Amino acid sequence: MKTTLNDLAGKLACRVVGDGSISVSTVSSLQFANSASLVFVDDPRHLDAALASPAAAVIVGEVAVGESSAGALAVQAESRKPLLIAKQPRLAFARAAKLLGQATARGRGIHPTAIVAASTIGGNVDIGPRAIVGEGVTIGESSTLGAACVIGEDVEIGTHCRIDANVTIYPGTKLGDRVVVQAGAVLGSEGFGYVRDEQTGRYEQFPQIGRLVIEDDVEIGANAAIDRGALDETRIRHGTKIDNLVHVGHNVEIGQDVVIAAQTGLSGSAVVEDNVIIGGQVGIADHVRIEEGAILGAQSGIPSNKVIRGKGIVFWGTPARPIREYLKELAFLSRAAKKDR
Numbered sequence: 001m002k003t004t005l006n007d008l009a010g011k012l013a014c015r016v017v018g019d020g021s022i023s024v025s026t027v028s029s030l031q032f033a034n035s036a037s038l039v040f041v042d043d044p045r046h047l048d049a050a051l052a053s054p055a056a057a058v059i060v061g062e063v064a065v066g067e068s069s070a071g072a073l074a075v076q077a078e079s080r081k082p083l084l085i086a087k088q089p090r091l092a093f094a095r096a097a098k099l100l101g102q103a104t105a106r107g108r109g110i111h112p113t114a115i116v117a118a119s120t121i122g123g124n125v126d127i128g129p130r131a132i133v134g135e136g137v138t139i140g141e142s143s144t145l146g147a148a149c150v151i152g153e154d155v156e157i158g159t160h161c162r163i164d165a166n167v168t169i170y171p172g173t174k175l176g177d178r179v180v181v182q183a184g185a186v187l188g189s190e191g192f193g194y195v196r197d198e199q200t201g202r203y204e205q206f207p208q209i210g211r212l213v214i215e216d217d218v219e220i221g222a223n224a225a226i227d228r229g230a231l232d233e234t235r236i237r238h239g240t241k242i243d244n245l246v247h248v249g250h251n252v253e254i255g256q257d258v259v260i261a262a263q264t265g266l267s268g269s270a271v272v273e274d275n276v277i278i279g280g281q282v283g284i285a286d287h288v289r290i291e292e293g294a295i296l297g298a299q300s301g302i303p304s305n306k307v308i309r310g311k312g313i314v315f316w317g318t319p320a321r322p323i324r325e326y327l328k329e330l331a332f333l334s335r336a337a338k339k340d341r
Helices: 006-011 043-052 067-079 089-101 323-339
Strands: 015-017 037-041 059-060 083-086 186-189 194-196 204-207 211-214 226-229 235-238 314-316
Touching: 006 083, 006 089, 037 043, 037 089, 043 059, 059 089, 067 194, 083 089, 186 211, 211 226, 226 235, 314 323
Parallel strands: 037 059, 059 083, 186 226, 211 235
Antiparallel strands: 015 083, 194 204
């Protein structure tokens, strides 16, 4: 999608220094920039390379060109390349990429090989080859379903959602607006809950009849699996981002703007409050509570019923504890090992 720098600046809350009528159609790295590219610099050390690149324009921060308008004008005059001045150049670049990536024409409609039962389909919806849509499904305006998706009965999908190929959404699941689900993810599957017969030693499944609710602006990575509630619901709140290969168990509650990296597992009835950051391969046992703003380092382990409390504090190790405490323990063990040699 081609647009002028002036138009982008208005949408990104940036200011233009230089010729704002120049058009760009894509974003790129410095290495692969071309005459239609927009690039960014968030480190002043890379400014010269950006200005010397073939890119049409550069997003820069005030630090890179100096706080004053005169500094920005001097840089632009010397390079003859227009600049977009942003408070957060990396964020502005990310938003520019989204704007430039928007398709100019949509509405390919329902592919002839798709199977769509009696459902409510909004305008400008695309349903890909071999997709299956069950009875009573609602799909909001401008949403897309990739090839071979399976959407169960009574699923609700909001507007402007993107469901990639081979995603399975179990019956009764609800997705808000602008939700992204990458290929192979499974949403609303049965949770891992069993009751043991003490006489026979055999396990029987506890009812898994709840539902899964995913709120607006959530993004879910490839091959992630999120279980529905056992009797109530599993809920992922607004703006949370979940990486590839993450498993979320039944009855889990995840707050707003949480970030969860790959291969993390959350056991049943865990609660993660708002703005938590969870690194890769973290193991969270059942009935754990991670309070607002805590940060769990990669490969941390949290035992059952544990409460992690500390906004902005990094926790590490198994069982997870504040990183300063963890590093002191490692140093003590290292000294002890040296004494025994």
